[in-house]
Amino acid sequence: MPGTTSNKAEMDKIATSFDRVSVNDAELPLAGTDLTFSAALDDTENIEQLGPVIKNIIETGKRTAFLDSLDALIRKKDAEIERMCNIHYQEFVSAVDQLLKVRQGSVELRKKLTDVNQALQIRGTKWAARKKELTNARKIQQNIEDAIEALQSSLVLLESANKVNEQLDQKKYYAALKILNNLQDDRLGQATQYTFAKMLAQGVPIMQNTIKATVTMELKEWLARQVLLFAFTLVREVSREIGQLAMQRMQERQDRWRSRTSENPRLKNLQHHQVNSAIEMVVNEGLETSILDEVNIDFEPLYKCIHVYSTLGKPNEFKASYSEDRRAQANLALSTPINLRNGNLTTFETLLQDIVGFFIIEHMILHNTTEFRSQAEVDGLWEMVTGKVILVVSESLKGCKDPELFLRIKFLLLMFIQTLEGFDYSVKPLQETLLTLFQRYSELLINQYSEVMEKIVQEDECMPMTVENEDELKEVMQYTRFRPDREFIKRYGFPLRLPFSKVFPTCCRDVSFFVHQFYQFAEGFSQTHGEMDDILKKAVDSLLIQKVNAILLKKLQSTNLSQIVQIIINIEYFESTCPDFEMLLMETRSFHRSGHIHLKATSTFKETRRKAEKRVFELVNSKLDEFLELFEYDWESEEMQKQPSPNLQDLVTFLTNVTNAALLNLPETIKSLLYFDALEHLSQSMKGLLLDTDRQHMTEIALSNFDTDVRFVEDFVNSLGDPTLNDTFLELRQLLDLAILSDNPEEYLTPQVRNRKYNRLNSRDVVILFEKLLRTPLQMHSVLSQKERMRRKALENVARGNVEYYVQYTSVVHDKG
Structure with a gap:
């Protein structure tokens, strides 16, 4: 075989090399240094020492000897390799023969695989054609299923759109808006490839704005009904009715409290406590009902707006719009010109009723909604309104000198304050305004009674008073401590001549009127009642000393002995009546103050009486001197x-x-x-x-x-x-x-x-x-x-x-x- 010949030549070449190395190695001389290097080369694990050895050889100049030793080593290794090959030669040849046989088998196997592959190709072509047909059929089926699904989803979209119209027709704006949101967020996003879906998607914002505009309009109409504007004329509708009812209930509550504390001996010492005070609320716990229990307001338009704007993600826009509308409505109600000087308080009372109703509604909205109206917003609106009410009162009463008008305005303001104080509104500025009104009222009242009493004392003829009948006598006895002997009256009958002149009972009556009118205004000022007690005491002292006593003192300059004697009698009665005035002040003052009230007028009248007596002595003695002359x-x-x-x-x-x-x-x-x-x-x-x-x-x-x-x-x-x-x-x-x-x-x-x-x-x-x-x-x-x-x-x-x-x-x- 060709392969076998070639391999044998290669093996012969290797053997020759081994022989060369073995022969040369036997002839190589070894020295001491060379043996060291040879030992280093023999140990493959010490190859890292080769560098220092070579460096040493170069430094010592033994390069030639080293190269010779290296050649000897090579020859030695070649001889070893040749010897080993000679030992395993037959095994090597046997292995090569086996490899050649395996190669022949693999050629035959490749041929068989080629035949099988050809058979499979023929059959696979048929199956590929059938697979293609099946794939096309499945595509058609999927298209049909997609079409059915698209039709079904389109029907759902169309049904939802139809439901939106139905909900709008029924004014169920929140439900319609929820459907639109579902369409926009879920379903329309899945059908954007359809033209009708794109049209629906474009129409959703329009429908949302339409719903927003509709509920806003309905809210404005509702607010108008609550507050009032129609053809620029204030109309008594829900807000005013609520305010009127609330102030009426507060008046009834005050009357009940006043009646209970005056008629019940156990509660008599509580009569100076005001309505809304802690004492009054504890005593009447469970007996008084809230005005909110009687008020039935339909907040549906407001709730619709809140839901709609919240659903649209624009709650702040609605809050701002609502707040602006309410402020505008409040300003509109306050823009009505009010003139209090003419004595007609109907317009002012109506304004207060509107404000009460307005803020009761605000109170209900604040507590019946979540995160819609904040306490700060309501308080800000309240401060604005109260500021303008205070301004209206202050401007209207500039230069007014009618204390009765001040008293009537005070009653309206007090009812207004106590009504809204029950709804936790801050009324301190209004109470300060009442205190200012009280100061002006007290000045006017003092001036009025000063003029009246001055006129009474000046015009008194200093003649004993005569009463024509028992009614006139009872009137005198009502305001003085004078009590005539019944036997004397029975014997002499009427007309009855009294010891004092008309100035005494008239001034006593006016002092009593003054005290009661003073405390009519002071009612409701429990925080400053002590100051008012002091003001009243000084005022009564001033009236008695500066007006009554001072004028009587001037009249002592008269030379008419009968008049001087009558003045002495009058002064003595005034002096004896001062304890009654003190008792009147103690009975009407604030309950929490104790101690005796002492009027300076008592000592003043006593001193004036002494001067009057001295004046009589002077006149009598002067007359005696005239005779003696x-x-x-x-x-x-x-x-x-x-x-x-x-x-x-x-x-x-x-x-x-x-x-x-x-x-x-x-x-x-x-x-x-x-x-x-x-x-x-x-x-x-x-x-x-x-x-x-x-x-x-x-x-x-x-x-x-x-x-x-x-x-x-x-x-x-x-x-x-x-x-x-x-x-x-x-x-x-x-x-x-x-x-x-x-x-x-x-x-x-x-x-x-x-x-x-x-x-x-x-x-x-x-x-x-x-x-x-x-x-x-x-x-x-x-x-x-x-x-x-x-x-x-x-x-x-x-x-x-x-x-x-x-x-x-x-x-x-x-x-x-």
């Missing part, structure tokens, strides 16, 4: 008078008239003081006439005539029946008795007798009188009896015995002169 005693008279002097009789007549007329209604204590002062003044004045140093002479007859006058006055004093007045002329009586009646005037020099009988006398006065008697010359041809001589001698002894007093007196007179 007319007295002309002839101190050298020798003619005995049996009757008192006419001027003194006139004086006593004056005092009698004063007693029976002008001083008749004065209290006994005041009359007693007045008589005492007047009689004391008269006594001192008459003593002054008697001891007048300008008159150096006095006859005993003139002294007896003077004694007659004194006795006449003493009889008048005794007729008054007042024991406190009996001693007013005692000093003068002791002086006259010593000079006229005493048989022994020298007894005055005896201390025991002087202290017992003449304890009121001043030695100086005795000396002056006795000197006048001694200084008077005796009549010509007159002869004194023994008794008269002894008496005259006694007068001289008394005068000398008290000379030091006389000297002192004359020196004082000289200094004054």
Whole structure:
């Protein structure tokens, strides 16, 4: 075989090489260094040491020896290879023969495979044709199935589109919108290859906008019904009806609370607590119903809009639109011109009702929806509205001086505040406005009553008041503590003359009216009730002191004694009524304040009464002085008078008239003081006439005539029946008795007798009188009896015995002169 020959030649060549190496290797000389290198080459694992060995050979200059050793090694290895080949030659040849046989078998096998492949190709062609036919059939079947599925999905789309129209016809906008969203999100996306689907897809946004516009329009119509606009005229519809009902229920609630606290003794101390206070809510827990239970509002349009816009993914757009619409509606309601000065509060009351209804609806929307209206938005709208309401009230009441109008506005605002306070709206700015109104109201009320009371006091005639019948008497008793004796009324009947003038009951009535009108406005101000109590106390004090007392004090300048006396009586009644005013203030003030209220007017009236009494004393004494100026005693008279002097009789007549007329209604204590002062003044004045140093002479007859006058006055004093007045002329009586009646005037020099009988006398006065008697010359041809001589001698002894007093007196007179 050709292959066998070729392989044998190759094997022969290798054997020859092995022989060459073996022969040459046997002839190679070895040295020490060469053996080292040879050993290194023999060990294949130490091949990394070859580098250092070669480097060493080069450095030592043994390159030639190395190459020789290397050749010897090669020859040695060739010899080894040849020897090994010779040993395994037969096995190698046998292996080559087997390989050649395998090659022959593979050629035959390839031929058989070619035959089988040809047979398979023939059969496969037939099966490929059948497969192609089957594939085409399956494509047709799939197309049919796809067509059926497309028709079914198209029918679903068309049915959904038809349902949208049906839902719109039934105004079920949210359901229609959900169907549109399903079409847009799911089904239309799967059928975009169809023309009708593309048309439907283009129509979905249009339908969504149509639904949005429709629900928005319906919402605006609903809002208009809630608030009000039609042809620019406010119409009382849902919002106003709600506000009217809410304020009406609040008024009823206030009335019930006021009635319960006033009629129930256990709750009487709670009557100063206001509606909506914690106390009121606890007491009435379970008894009061909410206005929301009576209000039935259809929020369907609003809920539709919320659902529609939320479904469209535009909730913020709707929130902004709704907020803008509500603000516009609030501004529109507040734009109505309001004039409060004309006294017609219908428009203002309607405005407050609209606002109450408006914010009750806002409260319901806020609590019945989720994430639609925020508390901040509602609070902002509320602040805007309350700010404009405050502005309307402030501007409308500029320059207004009618306290009644302030009171009516206060009642409306208070009802408005308490109604919306129950829905958790902040009412502090409104309460501050009420406080401002109260300050102006109190000023107007004080000014009004100041003018009224000033006019009453000024125009009072200072004459006792007369009541014509029992009704008039009851009216007086209603406002004063005056309670006449029933027996007296029964005996004398009507008309009845009262001790005080008309100014007293009229001012008491006005003070009572003032207090109640003051607290009519103060009702509802529990937070500042204490301040109002202080304001009212000062105001009542001001009215009583600045208007009543001050004018009465000016009237004291009058010279009409009857008027002055009547003023004293009036002031005394005012003074005694001040505790009633204090009690009235304590009963009407805030419950949480305790302690007694003390009016300064009490002490002021007391001081004025003292001044009035002093003024009466001055007038009476002045009148007495006028009479005394007319007295002309002839101190050298020798003619005995049996009757008192006419001027003194006139004086006593004056005092009698004063007693029976002008001083008749004065209290006994005041009359007693007045008589005492007047009689004391008269006594001192008459003593002054008697001891007048300008008159150096006095006859005993003139002294007896003077004694007659004194006795006449003493009889008048005794007729008054007042024991406190009996001693007013005692000093003068002791002086006259010593000079006229005493048989022994020298007894005055005896201390025991002087202290017992003449304890009121001043030695100086005795000396002056006795000197006048001694200084008077005796009549010509007159002869004194023994008794008269002894008496005259006694007068001289008394005068000398008290000379030091006389000297002192004359020196004082000289200094004054």
